[in-house]
Amino acid sequence: MESRIQENLSRQQRALVLLAELLDEEFSYLKSGKPQDVSRIEISIQELLRQLAMERVSLRSQVQSIVPGAKRVREILDSVPVEEGDALRDLLLKLDGLEQLCARQAAKNQNLVLALFDQSRKLLNFLQEKIQPKGTAYSAKGRMARASNAPTLVSGRL
Numbered sequence: 001m002e003s004r005i006q007e008n009l010s011r012q013q014r015a016l017v018l019l020a021e022l023l024d025e026e027f028s029y030l031k032s033g034k035p036q037d038v039s040r041i042e043i044s045i046q047e048l049l050r051q052l053a054m055e056r057v058s059l060r061s062q063v064q065s066i067v068p069g070a071k072r073v074r075e076i077l078d079s080v081p082v083e084e085g086d087a088l089r090d091l092l093l094k095l096d097g098l099e100q101l102c103a104r105q106a107a108k109n110q111n112l113v114l115a116l117f118d119q120s121r122k123l124l125n126f127l128q129e130k131i132q133p134k135g136t137a138y139s140a141k142g143r144m145a146r147a148s149n150a151p152t153l154v155s156g157r158l
Contacts, residue, residue: 002084005073008059009091015052016098023105030112
């Protein structure tokens, strides 16, 4: 049973390495302004996260089969042989480091996305201000009319 837990943790480790690479790639696409590529890579990231979550659910059931009521691998380390316990501790340490790496990269990506969103919103507001008529404009009858900044309903005949 411990070997199955070790295999599960190894799969999670490889998945986190892949996740780190995907997050780096997403960051490069964000920096270069390629939204279609960002969308494609984001789908891959979401699928990988779904698979990681399924692995963790499977791991929890394996842990509970060894020690009923246990929820984490760390809770069963004392009940497994020393060599296997050391291997599991080593894998858990590597997983923690990879999770931290992925979390830092995801935070960088989030900050860049929010900055790009804010930049786009400000540019859109600026353009909307510039195209709105200032002061007066021609009415439907060809006379000068006062422009309204508020949205209104237009009614008339064609």
